[in-house]
Amino acid sequence: MYEFTYHKPTSIADAVKLLGADADAKALAGGQTFIPVLKQRLNKPSAVIDLAGLGLSGIRAEGNRVVIGAMTTHHAIATSPDIAKAIPGLTTMAGWIGDTQVRHRGTMGGSLANNDPTACYPAAVLALNATIRTDKRSIAADDYFQGMFTTALEPGELITEIEFPLPVEKSAYAKFRNPASRYAMVGVFVAKSSAGVRVAITGAAQNGVFRHKEMEEALGKSWSPDAVAKIKTSPEALNSDIHGSAEYRAHLITVMAKRAVAAAG
Amino acid sequence: MPQLSLTVNGKSHAVEVEGRTLLVELLREKLGLTGTHIGCDTSQCGACVVHVDGRSIKSCTMLALQAEGASVTTIEGLAKPDGTLHPMQEMFREHHALQCGFCTPGMVMSAIDLVQMHPDGLTEHEIREGLEGNLCRCTGYHNIVKAIAAAWPLMHGKQVPAAAE
Numbered sequence: 121m122y123e124f125t126y127h128k129p130t131s132i133a134d135a136v137k138l139l140g141a142d143a144d145a146k147a148l149a150g151g152q153t154f155i156p157v158l159k160q161r162l163n164k165p166s167a168v169i170d171l172a173g174l175g176l177s178g179i180r181a182e183g184n185r186v187v188i189g190a191m192t193t194h195h196a197i198a199t200s201p202d203i204a205k206a207i208p209g210l211t212t213m214a215g216w217i218g219d220t221q222v223r224h225r226g227t228m229g230g231s232l233a234n235n236d237p238t239a240c241y242p243a244a245v246l247a248l249n250a251t252i253r254t255d256k257r258s259i260a261a262d263d264y265f266q267g268m269f270t271t272a273l274e275p276g277e278l279i280t281e282i283e284f285p286l287p288v289e290k291s292a293y294a295k296f297r298n299p300a301s302r303y304a305m306v307g308v309f310v311a312k313s314s315a316g317v318r319v320a321i322t323g324a325a326q327n328g329v330f331r332h333k334e335m336e337e338a339l340g341k342s343w344s345p346d347a348v349a350k351i352k353t354s355p356e357a358l359n360s361d362i363h364g365s366a367e368y369r370a371h372l373i374t375v376m377a378k379r380a381v382a383a384a385g
Numbered sequence: 386m387p388q389l390s391l392t393v394n395g396k397s398h399a400v401e402v403e404g405r406t407l408l409v410e411l412l413r414e415k416l417g418l419t420g421t422h423i424g425c426d427t428s429q430c431g432a433c434v435v436h437v438d439g440r441s442i443k444s445c446t447m448l449a450l451q452a453e454g455a456s457v458t459t460i461e462g463l464a465k466p467d468g469t470l471h472p473m474q475e476m477f478r479e480h481h482a483l484q485c486g487f488c489t490p491g492m493v494m495s496a497i498d499l500v501q502m503h504p505d506g507l508t509e510h511e512i513r514e515g516l517e518g519n520l521c522r523c524t525g526y527h528n529i530v531k532a533i534a535a536a537w538p539l540m541h542g543k544q545v546p547a548a549a550e
């Protein structure tokens with residue numbers, strides 16, 4: 121690992137200032153992606169700004185929304201009775217990330233900022249029509265994800281909270297895990313709320329998470345596994361690697377979508 | 386160099402570390418606690434698991450400075466000063482839950498957290514799922530699972546509820 125200066129600011133304003141003052145400064149959340157990257161010397165920050173002192177961890181109700189702090193860990197989300205009641209699909213999703221030790225440190229904000237094409241949170245946030253709040257503005261999920269490891273965040277912009285509109289009538293996540301890394305080979309998050317039916321797919325596409333409009337339409341007409349059973353996805357823009365071909369991933373999308381709808385009830 | 390204060394196995398330490406020093410490097414190289422192992426560089430194997438403020442974490446994926454003010458427990462901190470083993474260590478021995486022993490410190494630390502997080506009972510399935518972050522290349526896991534199941538009643542001071550078995 122290259123050496124860097126470590127900072128642990130105690131206010132969002134100070135963190136933003138530190139990040140703004142130095143183009144090579146980088147934010148650190150749970151470190152479950154960033155530290156392995158640093159260990160491989162794939163990144164050479166001059167300064168690392170630890171976000172743990174900003175008070176950004178916690179889950180609260182705010183009118184007809186649930187608001188989750190960016191530094192809230194996967195473990196805290198997976199074990200929150202409030203989340204289990206309001207958005208059960210989110211509970212399942214968070215509980216299936218990596219392993220217990222990764223979930224004890226990794227955060228929702230870190231996962232969303234990273235936007236790994238095989239990460240789970242992007243699917244949940246997109247399907248649940250959530251809004252990403254930053255130190256500067258609010259960004260709708262539909263505008264936030266912009267391709268593999270690419271988001272609407274500007275350099276130095278910090279995610280502070282994520283807000284999920286309630287009520288969510290139905291929600292579920294089905295994931296086919298890569299047995300070695302435990303990331304999603306294909307993950308499908310289905311949700312039904314006043315915003316209609318939304319289906320988000322992660323793990324499959326080269327460009328990361330996307331909404332499956334054809335499945336959304338079919339489920340809007342009839343919410344049942346049969347409604348998506350015959351919907352095929354073109355393998356054209358899907359990933360092909362040693363774990364599975366694009367055709368295999370296309371097939372998995374239908375299988376996982378059926379399972380997610382069945383799980384949502 | 387930045388100063389760091391933390392407690393390790395009940396003893397307070399004030400040390401100088403670099404920004405990039407990992408918690409596992411601090412434990413092994415500065416404090417001489419070599420029971421915590423490093424088995425990979427992808428945060429997947431769990432040989433480095435220790436407890437930070439009571440929670441199991443991978444010490445290869447945490448900066449030492451992130452542990453400022455924290456209380457850390459390593460495998461060396463489990464046995465009593467007179468040498469009496471922690472029930473989990475005792476059950477690993479009893480059930481022959483190790484061969485080469487490389488993964489064992491991490492396994493034991495993860496297993497203790499797993500048992501603590503399940504005060505109402507722990508099924509075999511939950512044990513297997515709970516060990517997802519720990520890889521063993523020789524025992525074949527069965528005896529590790531048996532050892533953890535046997536440690537549950539010892540750690541909670543009661544029998545496993547019937548429904549959980």
Ligand SMILES: Cc1cc2nc3c(=O)[nH]c(=O)nc-3n(C[C@H](O)[C@H](O)[C@H](O)COP(=O)(O)OP(=O)(O)OC[C@H]3O[C@@H](n4cnc5c(N)ncnc54)[C@H](O)[C@@H]3O)c2cc1C
Pocket residue numbers: 146147148149150151152153154155171190191216217218219222225226227228229230231233234236238239240241277278279280301302303304427428429
């Ligand atoms: C063994 C293993 C298995 C895993 N399995 C899965 C899995 O199954 N599914 C899954 O989704 N993920 C998985 N992960 C990744 C895990 O969820 C990470 O926790 C997550 O991707 C990053 O979150 P973090 O808090 O650790 O962020 P960090 O690693 O600290 O940061 C990641 C990036 O985001 C930036 N960042 C962090 N927080 C913010 C913020 N608030 N605002 C702006 N930028 C920010 C950082 O600068 C950095 O570039 C796995 C990781 C490991 C090690």
Ligand code: FES
Pocket residue numbers: 422423424425426427428429430431432433434443444445446
């Ligand atoms: S050394 Fe392998 S997970 Fe830490």
Ligand code: FES
Pocket residue numbers: 482483484485486487488489520521522523524
């Ligand atoms: S006992 Fe050898 S790796 Fe587990």
